[in-house]
Amino acid sequence: MSTTTQAPQPPGAPKTARGARTRAKILVAAEDTFGSLGYHRAGVTDITRAAGVAQGTFYTYFTSKEEILRELVMDLGHKLRAHLAAQVIGSGDRLEAEEQGLRAFLQYLADHPSLYRVLQEAQFVDEAIYQEYYETFARGYTDMLNAAARKGEIRAGNNQHRAWALMGMSHFLGLKYALWDQRAKQGDGAFDPIVETISDLFHNGLALNGRDRG
Amino acid sequence: MSTTTQAPQPPGAPKTARGARTRAKILVAAEDTFGSLGYHRAGVTDITRAAGVAQGTFYTYFTSKEEILRELVMDLGHKLRAHLAAQVIGSGDRLEAEEQGLRAFLQYLADHPSLYRVLQEAQFVDEAIYQEYYETFARGYTDMLNAAARKGEIRAGNNQHRAWALMGMSHFLGLKYALWDQRAKQGDGAFDPIVETISDLFHNGLALNGRDRG
DNA sequence: ATAAAACCTGAATCAGTTGTCATATTTTAT
DNA sequence: ATAAAATATGACAACTGATTCAGGTTTTAT
Numbered sequence: 350m351s352t353t354t355q356a357p358q359p360p361g362a363p364k365t366a367r368g369a370r371t372r373a374k375i376l377v378a379a380e381d382t383f384g385s386l387g388y389h390r391a392g393v394t395d396i397t398r399a400a401g402v403a404q405g406t407f408y409t410y411f412t413s414k415e416e417i418l419r420e421l422v423m424d425l426g427h428k429l430r431a432h433l434a435a436q437v438i439g440s441g442d443r444l445e446a447e448e449q450g451l452r453a454f455l456q457y458l459a460d461h462p463s464l465y466r467v468l469q470e471a472q473f474v475d476e477a478i479y480q481e482y483y484e485t486f487a488r489g490y491t492d493m494l495n496a497a498a499r500k501g502e503i504r505a506g507n508n509q510h511r512a513w514a515l516m517g518m519s520h521f522l523g524l525k526y527a528l529w530d531q532r533a534k535q536g537d538g539a540f541d542p543i544v545e546t547i548s549d550l551f552h553n554g555l556a557l558n559g560r561d562r563g
Numbered sequence: 564m565s566t567t568t569q570a571p572q573p574p575g576a577p578k579t580a581r582g583a584r585t586r587a588k589i590l591v592a593a594e595d596t597f598g599s600l601g602y603h604r605a606g607v608t609d610i611t612r613a614a615g616v617a618q619g620t621f622y623t624y625f626t627s628k629e630e631i632l633r634e635l636v637m638d639l640g641h642k643l644r645a646h647l648a649a650q651v652i653g654s655g656d657r658l659e660a661e662e663q664g665l666r667a668f669l670q671y672l673a674d675h676p677s678l679y680r681v682l683q684e685a686q687f688v689d690e691a692i693y694q695e696y697y698e699t700f701a702r703g704y705t706d707m708l709n710a711a712a713r714k715g716e717i718r719a720g721n722n723q724h725r726a727w728a729l730m731g732m733s734h735f736l737g738l739k740y741a742l743w744d745q746r747a748k749q750g751d752g753a754f755d756p757i758v759e760t761i762s763d764l765f766h767n768g769l770a771l772n773g774r775d776r777g
Numbered sequence: 778a779t780a781a782a783a784c785c786t787g788a789a790t791c792a793g794t795t796g797t798c799a800t801a802t803t804t805t806a807t
Numbered sequence: 808a809t810a811a812a813a814t815a816t817g818a819c820a821a822c823t824g825a826t827t828c829a830g831g832t833t834t835t836a837t
Contacts, residue, residue: 365804365813387687389603392794403816408796444770470687473601473680480743487739503769510760511769513739514732521731522724525701529694546724554768555717555725556658579783579834606824617786622826 361410372410374400376424379417384463388418388470419478422471425464426482430489432457443497447515448548454519455540458527465528487512518547575624586624588614590638593631598677602632602684633692636685639678640696644703646671657711661729662762668733669754672741679742701726732761 363369378400382391393414397404411417436453440446458465472479487509494508522543577583592614596605607628611618625631650667654660672679686693701723708722736757 363814367804368814371814389687393796394794404795405797405817406815409814412796414795447769466687469683473603473684473687483739501771504763504767504771506763507756507760510736510757511764513735514761514764517731517733517735517738518728519731521727521734524731525697525727542721543724546721547728549718549720550725550728550764551769553718553770555661555765556767557715557718577783581834582784585784607826608824618825619787619827620785623784626826628825 361412363410368410371400371402371406375402375407375410376417376421380421380425380463380467383418383421383467383470387466388414388474415474418467418471418474421467422478422482425461425467426485429454429457429464430486442500442502443493444502444548444551446493447551448544451519451522451547452540452544455523455527455543458523459539462528465523483516486516490516522547575626577624582624585614585616585620589616589621589624590631590635594635594639594677594681597632597635597681597684601680602628602688629688632681632685632688635681636692636696639675639681640699643668643671643678644700656714656716657707658716658762658765660707661765662758665733665736665761666754666758669737669741669757672737673753676742679737697730700730704730736761 361372363372375396379391379396382396382399386395393407394404396417397407400406407417411420433450433453437446437449440449468479468482471482490512491509494503494511497503498505498508526540526543572578575586577586589610593605593610596610596613600609607621608618610631611621614620621631625634647664647667651660651663654663682693682696685696704726705723708717708725711717712719712722740754740757
C-alpha cells in the first residue's frame, strides 16, 4: 500500500490557503472580542462580525465557542512563553533573569491585555486548561530555579513553592500596574521601579537584617 | 414633625424576621451554588431551589443575579479580612504576622473554596467591585508595611509594590496548594512547608549572599 | 378580630444564544 | 474547461435562563 501517512488533521482543519486565512481571521477576531467583551458577553455573532464572515463559517473551523477559547489559551500561552524566553536570554544569572522576565511580562501584558482576560476567564469555562497552563509554566519555572540553585546562584529551598509564589507576584503586579493603572504605561522604563522593588526583595529579603533565624 | 429619621433601608430589605431569614437563606444558597456551579452555570432557579423558596422570592430581596454576586463579594471580603485580622493579633512583628497571615489565608481558602470562585468570577461580571476588593485590601496592607518600616521591622522600600506582590504570592499559593492539591489539606501543619519557604524569602531573600548591589 | 403590610408562589413572558442546514460561490485537480 | 471538493452564507430551529406578575398566604399592628 502507498502508506504516505498524513498527520491526521483535526476535524475542522482548513485544506486550502483561503480556508487557513479565514480560520486565522476568526481566531484573531475571537481574541479581540473575548478580550473586550469577555467570553460570556461575546456571542459567536460578535466574533464572526469582527472577522467579516457569516455566522455559519465559524462552525466550519470550530465545533463550539468553548473550543475556540481553548485554542486561544494554548496559543497565547505559547506566544507569551516564547516572548519571555527571548527577552531573558543573555541574563548573567537567575536573579538577573528574574528581573528581565518580570519587566518583559509587565510590558507584554500592557501591550496585550486580551491575554489576561482570555486566560482568566478560561478558568471558569474549562478549569482543566487553566490548570494545565499554569502547571506547565510552573514546571519550567521550578526547573530553572533548581538549576540556578545547583549553580549556586540562589539559596537552597523549595523551588516549587517559590515558582508559584513568583508567578503570583508577577500576576498581581501585572494586574495592578500593567492593566489597571493606565498612566505611565508608555515609556520604556515605566516598570523599572516595580522591578527594582522586587529585585531588592530577592537580594535582601524583607527583614531589616538579612540574618537567619530559627 | 416627628422626625424619627430611619436609616434609609435599601429597596429590597426585609422588614420582618421571616423576611430576614429568607433573605439569608438565599444568600447562603447563592454562595454554595455559585461556588460549585459557577456564576454563569448557576441559574436563579438553582439558587432558589437550594434555598427552598420559589423563583419569584429571589426578586423580593435582590434586583438581579448580578446584585447578589456583588453582595456576596463584599460579604466574603469582610469575613476574610476579619478572620485574618483575628489570626494575626499577637504576632511579635510584621514578619511574624506575614507568616501567620499566609498560613491563615491558606487554611481559610481550603475551608471556604467558594470564596475564591465567587471572587474571581465577579471580576468578569462587575470588574469595578473586583478592583475595589483588592484595592481595599492593598491599601490596608500597604499601611501595615509602612508602619512596620517606621518601626524598623522591615527594610525601607516601596510598600505599595510590595503589598501587591505579597497578595499575588498568597493568591497563587492558595490556588495551587489550598484548592488544587487535595492531599494533605487535613492536618494542622499542612501548610507549614510553604510558610517556611516564604519566611526564608522574607528573611534572607533569594540570592545566595544577602548583600546589596547596584 | 380584622385590616394592612409583608411575604411567597410558580407559570408565563421575553430576550437572547448556540449550533444547523440547504444552498451558493470559489478553488483545485484533471 | 469542467467536475469535484472545499468554503461561505444567513435564515432559522431549538433552547436557555432571567425577570415579571397576578394572586394566595402569613405576619404585624390596632
